[in-house]
Amino acid sequence: MLKNLFIVLGLLVVTSFIFSCKPTYEVDTFEIIRPGWDMININTSYKKSTTFGEEFSYPKSEKVIIRDSRSQILYEGPAISNIAIPDKELLSEEKISVRLIAFFDDAQVSSEKHFFASPKRFTMNHNVKYPNGGLNHLDYEINFNIYRKKINSTEEEKILSGAALPFNINMSVNGGSNISFASDRRRDRMDLRRSSAGSQFVSSLVSELEKNNKADVHFAVEMDYRGRKIKFQPIEKTIQNKSDSEKRMEAERLAGQLGAQKMNSISPNTGNSLQVVVDHINVEYDLIEHRYSIPMEIQWRARTWIAGPTSDMIIRGTLNVNEDGSNPAFDIDWHSPAVGQAAQNNSVFNSSMKVLENVLQSGL
Incomplete structure (x- = not known):
């Protein structure tokens, strides 16, 4: 009985000795070297410890996993030099983690470090x-x-x-x-x-x-x-909202431009003495659209025919136009007979003129 006990104790001692001789591994060096913002180099070394002492050891393989602050993988592969880092796409001073895993015959070890993206x-x-x-x-x-x-x-x-x-x-x-x-x-x-x-x-x-x-x-x-x-x-x-004087000046300017355009279109060679009268009491300004509605009268002197007598040309209507002069529309309420005759004559003898309706109704 005592003999069997000694045998068991002996086996335990031998087993314990065998396990104590099994090597352990650890990361000895894990350096992240930054030659620039867009690249890193990784330098590693490992140490093996046994009952008989310590020595450098080389793993069968290594793997590096680099993740950004949102745990997205930026790189996964061997621990090599010149690993590209997409620094330009990273946040200012974003924290980047680097996990190192080394594989040995019957064990693996790991370590983790971090660095920061550029400011x-x-x-x-x-x-x-x-x-x-x-x-x-x-x-x-x-x-x-x-x-x-x-x-x-x-x-x-x-x-x-x-x-x-x-x-x-x-x-x-x-x-x-x-x-x-x-x-x-x-x-x-x-x-x-x-x-x-x-x-x-x-x-x-x-x-x-x-x-x-x-x-x-x-x-x-x-x-x-x-x-x-x-x-x-x-x-x-x-x-700034427009003052009454600003609205008055703009209405006069826009009406004057239309008056000159009408006189030059209808009486291109004989028109003179242009007068444009704006009905300021009834001028409306749309604050949201920045658009005017301008009741007005255009007057000038001209011949209805190249060799005909001089007549009074009068057009009354309403100009609807943006404050910058764009998108004009002129609605005619009345015009003197001489205007219609002159416009018709010019549309017949001048091929570049628009037809009568377009000449009268067009805006600026």
Whole structure:
């Protein structure tokens, strides 16, 4: 019985000795060397420990897995030199993890380190035109630049220029009513009437203009870069309502342009003594569309026929036109017989003239 006990104890001692002789492995060196922002080198070495001491060891294989802050794999492969890192696409100082796994005959070891992407700075190029052809219309051109510091330097380099990246614009009136929209286009023209929020925004803006004759419109831009919101200095625009004197001057200018165009079209060779009379009491200005309705009378002296007598030419009507002179339409209420005769004669003898109806009804 005692003999059997000694045998068992002996076997335990032998087994324990055998297991104590089994080597263990550990990572001795794990260095991440950065020759530049867009590349890393990895230097590794390993140590094997046994009952008899320690020595350097070489694994059968190694694997490196590099992940960004969202756990997306940037690289998976052997621990080699010149591993490409897409630094230009990473966030400013984004944390990047590097996991090292080494495989030996009967074991594997691992270790993990991290490094950071380059510090980056974002700027915005913008050209916002609002209002543009009325309060319902916004034209914009927005793009972005990205700079990063040169490695081991305080100097910067531009890594992305004029890029079209996803962004969001929030427009507000005097800190109140607002509308937001997202875009990924460099330039676009927005019609605010397409949404109820846009219509409400314009309505609030009109109320401010009618109440205070001016309103401050605030454009807050946020760019979405790899899931992070990048904010920029807001764009500020002050919109002024037109004074009565400004409306009067613009109506006179637009009516005068139409009067000259009509005289030169109907009486190209003999027209003179042009007078344009605007009915200012009934002039209307659409604050939303930036469009005028101008009742007016055009008068001049001319011959209805090349060799005929001089007659009074009179046209009465209403000019509907945008404040910049675009999209004109002239509705004639009445014209003197001489105007019709002169227009008809010119349309017959001058092939470049429009037909009578077009000559009379066209705008600027």
